[in-house]
Amino acid sequence: MAWKSRILILLAACLFGGVPRLYAVPVRAAETSSLAASSSRGGEFVAFSQDRDLRSRMLRAAEEALLEWKKIHETKAGAAAPIILNDKTSAAIPRGGIAVLPLIFETEAGMKVQVDIYEEAALRSGGFDAAVLSALALHAMHGNELPRTGKSFAMPPPWLVEGLAEELRRSRSGMPDGVYSALIQSRRPPELAAFFRQKPEILDAASLILYRAQAVSLLRVLKKANESKSGFVALFADPNISTSDDESIVSAFPSLRSRSELSKLWTLMIARSSMLPRMASLSVEQSERELVDILKSFYGGRSLTEAAKARGGAFVMRECTVRLFNTEFRAHPLYQPIFEQYRNIATLLADKPKASVSSKIQELENTRTLLVEQFQKIEDYLNWFEVTQLDEVEFPYYQFSESPASIQRNNSYSLYLDSLEARGW
Numbered sequence: 001m002a003w004k005s006r007i008l009i010l011l012a013a014c015l016f017g018g019v020p021r022l023y024a025v026p027v028r029a030a031e032t033s034s035l036a037a038s039s040s041r042g043g044e045f046v047a048f049s050q051d052r053d054l055r056s057r058m059l060r061a062a063e064e065a066l067l068e069w070k071k072i073h074e075t076k077a078g079a080a081a082p083i084i085l086n087d088k089t090s091a092a093i094p095r096g097g098i099a100v101l102p103l104i105f106e107t108e109a110g111m112k113v114q115v116d117i118y119e120e121a122a123l124r125s126g127g128f129d130a131a132v133l134s135a136l137a138l139h140a141m142h143g144n145e146l147p148r149t150g151k152s153f154a155m156p157p158p159w160l161v162e163g164l165a166e167e168l169r170r171s172r173s174g175m176p177d178g179v180y181s182a183l184i185q186s187r188r189p190p191e192l193a194a195f196f197r198q199k200p201e202i203l204d205a206a207s208l209i210l211y212r213a214q215a216v217s218l219l220r221v222l223k224k225a226n227e228s229k230s231g232f233v234a235l236f237a238d239p240n241i242s243t244s245d246d247e248s249i250v251s252a253f254p255s256l257r258s259r260s261e262l263s264k265l266w267t268l269m270i271a272r273s274s275m276l277p278r279m280a281s282l283s284v285e286q287s288e289r290e291l292v293d294i295l296k297s298f299y300g301g302r303s304l305t306e307a308a309k310a311r312g313g314a315f316v317m318r319e320c321t322v323r324l325f326n327t328e329f330r331a332h333p334l335y336q337p338i339f340e341q342y343r344n345i346a347t348l349l350a351d352k353p354k355a356s357v358s359s360k361i362q363e364l365e366n367t368r369t370l371l372v373e374q375f376q377k378i379e380d381y382l383n384w385f386e387v388t389q390l391d392e393v394e395f396p397y398y399q400f401s402e403s404p405a406s407i408q409r410n411n412s413y414s415l416y417l418d419s420l421e422a423r424g425w
Contacts, residue, residue, distance in 0.1 A: 035087065045132075049087030054120065058085045061123055065132040068168045072223065072232045075140040083135045084114035093118045097314035097350075100131040104138070113138055119312040124297060125319040130165040137161065140236040158200050163215035170216075179213045179329065190214060190270060192246060192263040205321035205347065217269040221262070226255040284375040287335035288368060291342070294323045304361055308349035317350035334371060338364060 035048040038055045045062045047055040062085060094101060099119035105112045113135040115128070122128045137156035195218075200211050225231055234252040246259050256262045282290065295304070302310070308317050321343050328339040341364055345357050 039082065044082055045085055046082045047085040047087075051087065054087055054089070055085075057123055058087075058117065058128070061128055062132045065129045065164075065168060066136065068164050068171075069133060069136045072164075072219075072229060073136075073140055073236065074229070075136075075233075075236070081112055081139075083132065083139075084112065085132075086114055086116045088116045088118045089120060091118065093312050093315070097312065097318070099125075099312060099315040100127045102131045102134055111138075111142060119315050121312070121316050121319055125322070126165050126169045127315075127319075129168050130161050133161050133164045137236070141238075159196070159215040159218055162200055162212050163219035166212040166216050167219065179209055190267060192218075192259075192266055196246065205318065205325050205343065209322060209325055213273075214266075214270065217273060218266050221265045221269050222249070222253060225253045227253050282330055282332050282335075284332050284335060284371060287331040287339075288372055290327050290331070291324075291335070291339065291368075294320065294327065295342075297323075303358075304345065304349065305353075305358060308353040313353050314350050317346045317353075321346040321350065338368060338371075 036050055036052070036055070037046055037048050038052075038059060039046045040059050040063055044066060045059055047058045047062075049055045049058070062083070088101075093099065099117070099122040101116045101118065103114045103116065105114060115131045115135055117123070117128055117131075122131075134156050137160065141154065141156065195211070195214050198207075198211055200208055203211055222228075222231060227234070231253040235248065238248070246262055250256050250259055250262060253262075256265070307313055310316075324339050324343040324346065328336055328343065331339050341360070345360060348355050348357065
């Protein structure tokens with residue numbers, strides 16, 4: 001049975017792309033019996049971890065993901081087959097730097113979905129949210145019937161998972177500025193067919209942000225359709241749902257009428273989102289504070305190069321790149337090149353953790369220090385000038401203007417108005 005399991009995992013990895021990737025594993029159950037457990041209020045999730053705080057955070061994030069899922073679908077895991085949230089932060093991270101790995105287990109009771117978390121940073125980046133949403137979508141697609149070993153099975157559409165996860169991120173930290181404008185102002189307008197062909201798990205940070213923005217737009221188009229929730233129920237009714245074709249969407253949402261209509265509404269939603277009011281550009285001080293918060297949230301007290309070499313460094317660097325790119329849109333214009341340089345360094349360290357970037361980082365830190373000091377001096381000078389400036393005597397505007405009598409009006413309209421004024425009207 002062990003060799004069959006390996007073959008099945010390899011086949012699933014080669015044939016089925018998605019975010020996150022899901023593998024059918026014909027084993028009895030997850031190895032979680034030695035860990036302490038806590039369950040959610042409704043019994044939909046059971047978290048296993050020796051760290052009580054981590055169990056609480058996993059359950060809280062999972063319940064928030066469940067609330068987002070309920071906006072489009074009521075089907076969820078029940079007490080008979082709860083979704084397992086398993087702490088694997090002490091284990092080695094799988095190849096490819098996968099921080100959260102969902103698995104399907106075949107048990108005596110039927111299908112069971114488990115989410116293994118290898119890096120706590122996934123709770124902040126949204127990777128954990130996407131994994132939980134994928135698990136809920138699997139329950140809606142397959143119920144309690146596990147796909148047969150060796151048989152192909154459909155996974156949740158990546159655009160749906162990423163769209164829901166992005167909505168959840170925005171509810172916590174707001175919408176990233178400039179993303180939709182970047183889509184509209186690009187040389188080629190977005191194409192729905194090309195969007196369906198993309199695989200978010202292999203996209204770079206900038207492309208992933210744009211993909212998520214497009215996924216949210218498509219999700220909102222379907223939410224505004226006449227069918228709304230019934231359309232999503234119909235979409236998940238077929239366990240072999242197509243993940244890269246808009247025909248299944250049009251058939252589940254007949255009010256959209258055609259694929260061209262769906263594409264038109266999707267493009268219009270992107271355009272409307274680009275016209276929403278944006279937050280004002282951050283000041284230099286605010287940009288510096290945002291940058292410090294981003295860097296500290298990912299590598300704490302360690303240097304950037306040390307964090308890249310540490311356990312899970314590739315994942316941490318990729319997520320750091322995404323957050324830097326997100327904030328770069330609304331950073332102060334003088335700080336945007338600094339954000340860009342840090343983003344390039346994080347991207348390089350994600351692929352080559354041992355790359356020599358210490359001199360570049362030191363140069364950026366020196367530039368930031370000088371920039372903050374100079375702007376502090378400018379702000380101090382402006383404050384001093386405002387306080388010490390002399391009061392000027394204000395003269396009414398009319399004292400410097402020509403008197404009405406000195407202005408000659410010889411056109412017919414002026415003469416007519418003058419005659420009305422002379423008659424007292």
